[in-house]
Each structure stands twice: as structure tokens, then as C-alpha cells.
Amino acid sequence: MARTILPFGPQHPVLPEPIHLTLELEDEIVVSAVPALGYVHRGLEKLCEVRDFHQMIQIVERVCGICSKIHAMCYCQSLEEMMGADVPRRAKYLRVVWSELHRIHSHLLWIGLFADAFGFESLFMQCWRIRERIMDINEATTGNRVVVSVNVIGGVRRDLSREHQTWIGEQLKLVEKEVLALKSTIVSDYTVKSRTQGVGVLTKDQAHQLGAVGPVLRASGWAQDARMLGYAAFDELDFEPVVEVDGDCYARLAVRFREVLQSVDLVRQALTRLPEGEISVPVKGKPNGEIITRVEQPRGELMYYIKGDDTKFLDRLRIRTPTFANIPPLLAMLPGVELADVPVVVLSIDPCISCTER
Amino acid sequence: MSLTDWINKGRLKSPWVVHFDCGSCNGCDIEVLACLTPLYDVERFGILNIGNPKHADVLVVTGTVNHRNKTVLKNIYDQMPGPKAVIAVGACGLSGGVFREAYNVVGGVDKVIPVDVYVPGCPAKPESIIDGVVKALDVVKTKLGLA
Amino acid sequence: MNDVITRITMDELPGLAQKMFGEGQRLATLTAVDLGDGTLDLLYHFDKDLVLSHYRLTVPKDAVAPSISGVYFAALLVENEIKDQFGLNFSGLALDFGGHLYLADEVQNAPFCKLSLTKKA
Ligand code: SF4
Numbered sequence: 001m002a003r004t005i006l007p008f009g010p011q012h013p014v015l016p017e018p019i020h021l022t023l024e025l026e027d028e029i030v031v032s033a034v035p036a037l038g039y040v041h042r043g044l045e046k047l048c049e050v051r052d053f054h055q056m057i058q059i060v061e062r063v064c065g066i067c068s069k070i071h072a073m074c075y076c077q078s079l080e081e082m083m084g085a086d087v088p089r090r091a092k093y094l095r096v097v098w099s100e101l102h103r104i105h106s107h108l109l110w111i112g113l114f115a116d117a118f119g120f121e122s123l124f125m126q127c128w129r130i131r132e133r134i135m136d137i138n139e140a141t142t143g144n145r146v147v148v149s150v151n152v153i154g155g156v157r158r159d160l161s162r163e164h165q166t167w168i169g170e171q172l173k174l175v176e177k178e179v180l181a182l183k184s185t186i187v188s189d190y191t192v193k194s195r196t197q198g199v200g201v202l203t204k205d206q207a208h209q210l211g212a213v214g215p216v217l218r219a220s221g222w223a224q225d226a227r228m229l230g231y232a233a234f235d236e237l238d239f240e241p242v243v244e245v246d247g248d249c250y251a252r253l254a255v256r257f258r259e260v261l262q263s264v265d266l267v268r269q270a271l272t273r274l275p276e277g278e279i280s281v282p283v284k285g286k287p288n289g290e291i292i293t294r295v296e297q298p299r300g301e302l303m304y305y306i307k308g309d310d311t312k313f314l315d316r317l318r319i320r321t322p323t324f325a326n327i328p329p330l331l332a333m334l335p336g337v338e339l340a341d342v343p344v345v346v347l348s349i350d351p352c353i354s355c356t357e358r
Numbered sequence: 359m360s361l362t363d364w365i366n367k368g369r370l371k372s373p374w375v376v377h378f379d380c381g382s383c384n385g386c387d388i389e390v391l392a393c394l395t396p397l398y399d400v401e402r403f404g405i406l407n408i409g410n411p412k413h414a415d416v417l418v419v420t421g422t423v424n425h426r427n428k429t430v431l432k433n434i435y436d437q438m439p440g441p442k443a444v445i446a447v448g449a450c451g452l453s454g455g456v457f458r459e460a461y462n463v464v465g466g467v468d469k470v471i472p473v474d475v476y477v478p479g480c481p482a483k484p485e486s487i488i489d490g491v492v493k494a495l496d497v498v499k500t501k502l503g504l505a
Numbered sequence: 506m507n508d509v510i511t512r513i514t515m516d517e518l519p520g521l522a523q524k525m526f527g528e529g530q531r532l533a534t535l536t537a538v539d540l541g542d543g544t545l546d547l548l549y550h551f552d553k554d555l556v557l558s559h560y561r562l563t564v565p566k567d568a569v570a571p572s573i574s575g576v577y578f579a580a581l582l583v584e585n586e587i588k589d590q591f592g593l594n595f596s597g598l599a600l601d602f603g604g605h606l607y608l609a610d611e612v613q614n615a616p617f618c619k620l621s622l623t624k625k626a
Contacts, residue, residue: 038424041607042381043462062383064384065384065388066388125396128395129396135392146481147383147480316538318536324534328578328581354384426607462607
């Protein structure tokens with residue numbers, strides 16, 4: 001049987017971002033997939049040599065606009081540990097609040113895009129409508145909708161007033177109500193199930209061997225979540241990693257759906273236990289030595305390696321983003337998939353190409 | 359009314375937009391997408407987002423141009439039928455933004471293709487993106503010789 | 506540094522990769538650091554149940570490091586990235602982008618090496 005080579009991307013209607021896959025097809029079935037990257041590569045790790053370590057916060061926030069807050073948090077945590085800063089507890093709780101809000105908006109965004117990938121446009125609209133509530137909270141509390149620049153080395157920049165806390169609580173109640181109203185559609189609708197169940201299966205062993213992270217790993221039966229490391233205030237909050245066992249696209253959808261509700265709960269916990277006090281401490285000195293920090297992003301585990309040499313410029317900054325780790329598993333999922341399911345499978349890892357290529 | 363008048367009327371009443379993400383951090387990207395969703399809903403103005411550049415009147419570009427995607431960008435621009443307008447969205451699309459010193463960044467969108475409307479912001483807000491599309495329509499109007 | 510980094514040599518690397526794979530360690534990533542004296546540090550980060558272990562391999566820039574992508578397929582992207590950014594060659598890459606994973610043909614090679622950044626006006 002002759003094989004067909006089909007280019008997929010870089011500008012493709014279902015892909016919000018440019019990635020190119022060269023698909024080798026036998027009939028309608030994918031035999032192999034080879035990625036071509038570089039359409040979003042900017043080389044911003046290198047910018048640490050011309051911007052000092054405070055200015056780099058703004059750069060790392062723009063590794064990815066969807067989880068900007070969490071990038072900055074990871075970066076700041078690294079430098080705080082390096083320079084021995086004792087971050088106030090209130091700041092830690094506030095970081096949890098904003099990072100979990102980011103997770104909610106990112107997952108809703110993804111569920112919408114994923115639904116759009118298999119042609120379920122009304123679900124896309126619904127998810128994005130709910131998501132706007134989170135964007136409103138971001139705008140009201142930080143001044144920007146997407147890139148919320150709240151982290152500084154030593155704490156956070158903005159505080160939440162009592163009125164804001166109550167208002168966030170009310171908004172979250174609505175978000176929860178509206179998300180639950182979509183539950184029957186997302187988890188038990190015939191269309192959703194028939195397009196996602198059994199598609200793009202990643203077995204438990206494969207997931208681990210190929211280095212999958214985040215929801216992709218958890219959907220294949222591993223209870224591994226970097227939040228269990230207890231950074232920020234996660235050690236004082238109650239949560240259980242969300243795990244599914246099937247490893248198909250449906251399981252990944254289910255994991256993310258349940259994580260939305262989990263994050264709503266975490267924001268609530270953080271707001272009720274929010275301690276009084278300072279929101280940031282001054283940090284003196286310059287970064288020196290090496291450090292590795294991990295946090296959990298909506299897409300999975302994020303890892304920063306920072307090397308400082310006692311100047312205001314960092315010697316090396318390396319960012320291992322979750323999608324970077326999830327591309328090899330994606331390449332393993334694609335063979336055997338029908339051409340029509342390729343967009344669904346590609347989106348199921350929640351690809352963030354600007355993260356991957358930096 | 360002649361046939362051309364009808365076509366021009368349709369062009370200006372219902373512009374079709376194609377969105378290309380050059381090297382954006384996703385911030386501007388999701389704001390462009392947010393314009394399509396119920397809160398902002400550009401479809402009520404007749405603005406449609408489509409995937410095929412050959413059907414489009416307006417090209418919305420987010421993000422910085424880098425050495426690899428500049429050919430893709432040029433390609434997409436060339437495939438669009440005239441009269442066309444280009445909107446650069448976000449600080450990145452305008453000048454390279456925070457990334458302008460990075461080694462793989464060429465700069466703003468106007469280094470590669472002519473840009474008609476610049477929408478500032480990092481990220482640009484959906485309201486201003488919609489405003490940008492409206493401005494771009496004036497450009498199309500001028501190009502048609504109707505303004 | 507919050508964790509210990511064990512030093513290894515180039516000969517030990519393939520054996521180490523095999524051993525880690527056998528133990529069920531997940532390859533988190535590799536990091537390359539230019540030391541500025543013609544050598545590179547390659548850091549291998551492994552993870553098991555949220556515990557990281559790190560191995561450091563120092564190689565001269567013109568050496569050919571053994572690729573571990575035969576054992577850990579996941580190493581493929583990052584090894585290609587290092588090849589792009591530092592110009593370090595790997596032997597036995599499962600899929601070789603030839604130094605053009607990210608970079609278009611006209612771009613300078615190995616932009617991450619020291620003394621290569623020119624500040625634009
Ligand atoms: S302008 Fe800002 S938000 Fe938009 S793509 Fe550039 S860095 Fe991201």
C-alpha cells in the first residue's frame with residue numbers, strides 16, 4: 001500500500017498556534033508523525049544576559065501568556081530560595097489564589113478548544129463564556145486580563161481587599177454552578193464520548209517512560225502532581241491529585257474537568273485561611289549558585305534551572321515547560337490514529353507551543 | 359446597483375478575518391479568540407473568523423516575527439486576495455515587544471509585510487482588537503476608492 | 506543548590522541511562538550550561554515519585570556526547586535543542602534535526618554559547 005505524506009500545520013484552522021507535523025499515512029491511518037518546530041522560537045532564555053534578574057520576571061511571564069503567573073511564581077521562588085528570602089505567609093496564599101485562578105481559566109479555555117476540535121462549537125462558546133468571569137477577577141484584582149504581573153522577588157505586588165475576597169467568592173460560586181451545569185455534556189454526551197473514548201491511548205508504562213507530565217500523566221493512572229511538593233501554601237491546603245486510568249483523550253478531558261472544580265475549591269480554601277500580614281519582603285543580594293525548582297502548571301510540571309554568578313545578570317536560565325515534555329508522548333499516541341482524529345489527539349495534550357519553544 | 363457595488367457592500371459590512379500567530383506568547387492570541395466568544399462576540403458585527411487566507415479580507419497577526427515564520431507569514435499574506443488590510447496586534451507585533459533583543463527575533467510584523475493598523479497593548483484588550491478591525495475596514499474602503 | 510549533583514563521565518552515561526530506565530525513573534530533562542572555558546556542563550535530571558536526582562557530565566564543546574535517546578525517547582527533543590543552541594554533537598540521536606530544530610538556515614549557529622549575543626540598538 002502506498003503511503004501518503006501529509007503536512008499538518010503550521011497554519012491550521014484547529015490549531016491556535018503554529019506547529020508543523022509531517023504525517024505519514026497509510027489509507028486514513030497515521031503511521032508516523034515527525035514534528036517540525038521553531039515557528040515560535042524567540043530565544044528568550046538568552047535574554048537573561050541583557051536583562052537583570054528583576055527585569056527577567058516580565059520576560060518569563062511572557063514565555064506563555066496562559067500560565068504567566070505560574071512561570072513568574074516559579075522564577076521568583078527559585079531566586080528567593082537562592083537568596084534566602086523568607087516570603088510572608090500572606091504572599092504565599094495570594095500566590096495560590098492567583099495561580100489556581102489561572103488553572104481554572106486555562107482548563108476552561110482548553111476544554112473549549114478541545115470541543116471545537118471535534119466540532120462541538122456550542123460547548124466551546126459556553127466554556128469561554130464562563131472563563132470570562134475569571135478574566136474579570138484578574139482584571140479587577142491585578143489590572144490586566146491575561147498577563148497578571150503580581151509576583152516580585154520576595155512576595156507579591158498586590159493585596160486582596162475584603163470586598164475583593166467576598167466578590168471572588170461569589171464569582172466562584174457562579175463559575176462552579178455553571179461548570180456543573182456543563183458536566184453532563186462534557187462527561188456523558190454521546191458526541192464527546194464517541195470522538196474521544198479509546199482515541200490516542202497512552203498506557204501507564206508508556207506515559208512514564210516517555211516522560212509525560214501533568215494531566216497527560218495523571219490520565220494514564222499516575223498520581224503525580226508537583227503541587228504535592230508543597231510549594232507556596234499548598235502544604236497547608238487539602239487536595240488530592242486527580243487521576244484517571246484509561247489514558248485516552250476522554251480520560252484527559254475528565255482529568256482537566258475535575259481539576260477545574262478542584263481549583264475552585266483550592267481558591268476558596270486559600271481565601272478562607274488567608275493570614276494577615278505583609279505581602280512582600282525586601283530581598284537583598286545577588287543570585288549565586290545553582291537551583292532547580294518545580295511547580296505545577298495547568299499543563300503539567302514546570303521546571304526552572306537557574307545559575308547565578310553573583311552579578312545582576314543570571315548566568316544561565318533553563319526552562320523546561322510541560323508541553324516540551326509532552327511532545328514525545330504525543331508522537332507515541334499518533335500512530336494508528338485516523339486522520340480525522342489527529343486534531344483531537346494533538347489538542348488532548350493541551351499543546352502550548354510558545355512554551356515549548358520559548 | 360451594479361454587481362461590484364454589491365460585492366463591495368458585502369466586503370465592508372462583513373469582513374472575514376484570518377488570524378495568524380507568528381510568535382506570540384499566547385496572551386494576544388487568546389484575546390483574539392476571546393473576541394469570538396459570547397462576551398465580545400464580533401459576529402454580531404458580521405466579522406467572521408475563518409481558517410483559509412484565500413477567503414479573507416483582513417489578516418490579524420499576533421506576536422513577533424522570527425526567522426522561521428517570516429516565510430509563512432509572507433506566504434499567507436500573498437495568498438489573500440486584494441484589497442486586503444493587515445492588523446498587527448500587541449506590543450510584539452508592533453515592534454518585537456519584550457523580546458526584541460532575542461537572537462531569533464526579526465522584529466515587528468511591518469518588517470515583513472505592510473501593516474495598516476497597529477493595536478497596542480501587552481496583551482491588547484479584546485475591545486481594542488475589535489476597534490482595530492473597524493479601523494482596518496476604513497483602510498479597505500480607501501483601497502476600494504470609496505472613502 | 507537544593508539537591509546533590511553526582512558527577513559522571515562520558516563512559517558511564519549509557520550504563521547510567523539503562524540503570525535509571527530499569528529503576529523506573531522518569532527523565533525530567535537535560536540542561537546544558539556553557540562554562541565559558543570551552544566546556545559544557547550537561548545535567549541529567551531524573552524523577553521518581555517527585556524526588557529528583559541529578560547527574561553532571563562535563564564535556565568539551567567539540568566532543569561527541571553519547572545520546573540517551575535510544576533508551577529514553579524523551580531525550581530526543583532536548584538533545585536536538587542542545588545541538589541547536591550549543592553546537593554540541595550527539596551520537597546516535599533517534600531523530601536528528603541537524604541543528605535546525607528551532608533555527609532557520611540563515612541564523613547563526615549555536616547562539617547560546619558565551620560571547621555570541623550582540624545587543625541590538
Ligand atoms: S504583546 Fe505581550 S501578550 Fe501579546 S504576544 Fe507579545 S508578549 Fe504576549
